[in-house]
Amino acid sequence: MSAKYVIDSIPGDGIGVDVTDVAMRAVDAVAQLHDFSVDWRIREWNSDFYKKTGRMMPEDGLEQMASGDGIYLGAVGTPDVPDDITLWGLLIPIRREFDQYINLRPMRLLPGIKGSMPGLENLDVVVVRENVEGEYSTIGGRFGTGTPGEFALQEAVFTRAGITRVARYAATVAEQRGGKLVSATKSNGIIHSMPFWDEVVAETTAEFPSVQVEKVLIDALAARLVMKPTSVNTLVASNLFGDILSDLVAGVAGSIGIAPSANLNPERRFPSMFEPVHGSAPDIAGKGIANPVGALWAAAMMLEHLGESAAAVALTAAFEGALADGISTPDLGGNATTASFAEEVIARLK
Numbered sequence: 001m002s003a004k005y006v007i008d009s010i011p012g013d014g015i016g017v018d019v020t021d022v023a024m025r026a027v028d029a030v031a032q033l034h035d036f037s038v039d040w041r042i043r044e045w046n047s048d049f050y051k052k053t054g055r056m057m058p059e060d061g062l063e064q065m066a067s068g069d070g071i072y073l074g075a076v077g078t079p080d081v082p083d084d085i086t087l088w089g090l091l092i093p094i095r096r097e098f099d100q101y102i103n104l105r106p107m108r109l110l111p112g113i114k115g116s117m118p119g120l121e122n123l124d125v126v127v128v129r130e131n132v133e134g135e136y137s138t139i140g141g142r143f144g145t146g147t148p149g150e151f152a153l154q155e156a157v158f159t160r161a162g163i164t165r166v167a168r169y170a171a172t173v174a175e176q177r178g179g180k181l182v183s184a185t186k187s188n189g190i191i192h193s194m195p196f197w198d199e200v201v202a203e204t205t206a207e208f209p210s211v212q213v214e215k216v217l218i219d220a221l222a223a224r225l226v227m228k229p230t231s232v233n234t235l236v237a238s239n240l241f242g243d244i245l246s247d248l249v250a251g252v253a254g255s256i257g258i259a260p261s262a263n264l265n266p267e268r269r270f271p272s273m274f275e276p277v278h279g280s281a282p283d284i285a286g287k288g289i290a291n292p293v294g295a296l297w298a299a300a301m302m303l304e305h306l307g308e309s310a311a312a313v314a315l316t317a318a319f320e321g322a323l324a325d326g327i328s329t330p331d332l333g334g335n336a337t338t339a340s341f342a343e344e345v346i347a348r349l350k
Helices: 014-035 049-052 061-064 083-097 160-175 194-204 220-229 239-252 293-306 309-323 338-349
Strands: 003-012 036-041 070-075 104-106 125-130 138-142 151-154 180-185 210-216 234-237 261-264 275-277
Touching: 003 014, 003 293, 014 036, 014 309, 014 338, 049 083, 061 083, 070 293, 104 160, 104 239, 125 160, 125 239, 138 160, 160 180, 160 194, 160 234, 180 194, 180 220, 180 239, 194 210, 210 220, 210 261, 234 239, 261 293, 275 293, 293 309, 293 338, 309 338
Parallel strands: 003 036, 003 070, 070 275, 125 234, 180 210, 180 234
Antiparallel strands: 104 125, 104 261, 138 151, 261 275
16 A cells, blocks of 8 residues: 655745745655655645734644644745744744754755856755754843843753754764764854853764764854865754854855755654745745745655655656756746746656
């Protein structure tokens, strides 16, 4: 009997709707060819839902999704709803309640895409980002609001358990990718949390004798990723540093529109979530020109996580093949629409 997966799809706002629509069609096409099916539970949880209800998702939203095999997110955000509301009302609660403590962001120079400089043919970076603590903490507050002495206090939270598990996961990834791991830090300026990060990363990765670990200060690392991006292979970073560096690498590789992301609960006690890295881009929403590659790549990562490796390979080969033949959306210099690019991918699958 063929496998059937239940996936909660949250198209979200703006181009999130545009790209998830076509990517889900591509997933259905590859599923048919590889003898499995996907039951999509469409969740209309977005900024419009917030404006109607005062919440980004229902009170029992997490409970509703807990029975699924995975979550597929488009993008959230509109100019008339503050970003902290859209983020903390939907994305961060999903990550934290489902303990999706690994944010995995691969990036390589895809066929047919011109990167930001010559010599990027060997670009192949995986960023392993700690995803549930670090700098993205609710601890802190504001004092003296509206007065000349107003101030804000924001506390970062680094736990031994949190650093250990992300370092261990990153070392496992690095083992399979040539044995080199770069750890992003700022221990010369941030005197408590970052030396602690360095110590726990060193202790944990010592369990992996075949992995060579290099700790690099975040400012120098940012410059290195711009000037010599192929010198980094696997990178482990805190929540904030990983967020910034993965977008930087995507920009070096040609466009943030191609970048995928997986929010993983490696033990599979909860569903994991897959999403393109780009935002909702309200300025181009509904125009049919959004790049669906990030969404397609995220979908391939989801299929891999579900155990459908052959389908993941086929979907990746299809969108890479289209790019290699010069078919791309305007952000990559092409003239394909979101829909026509997806139709090309589906045709190649068949």
